[in-house]
Amino acid sequence: MKSTPTQYGSVAITIHWLSAIFILALLGSGFRAASMTDSAAKEEILMFHVPLGIVILLLTLLRMFWWWRVDQKPRPVDGDPAWQRFIAKAIHEPDRVYRRS
Numbered sequence: 001m002k003s004t005p006t007q008y009g010s011v012a013i014t015i016h017w018l019s020a021i022f023i024l025a026l027l028g029s030g031f032r033a034a035s036m037t038d039s040a041a042k043e044e045i046l047m048f049h050v051p052l053g054i055v056i057l058l059l060t061l062l063r064m065f066w067w068w069r070v071d072q073k074p075r076p077v078d079g080d081p082a083w084q085r086f087i088a089k090a091i092h093e094p095d096r097v098y099r100r101s
Contacts, residue, residue: 003071012071015063022056 003009008016029049036042067073073092076085 003074005075019059026052
């Protein structure tokens, strides 16, 4: 369930992929609602869209709590290309990447 120094655990992976799928559904429903002219149909889509956004927020908070209190981050994989290491550091440690000397 928990991550190891070499790989992410099942809880982190599940939260990640559920979030990714729900974000795609959120984007699709948002664009669809934005392009509709029928207010009743738009309201129906938003009845799906809004709770889905709340679920994504809760999954994000769960992931943050899981990582902060229970889980650990795996070490970077040896042999990653430089661009991947830079992007990972920019996302996970932005203060170290963008710090001005």
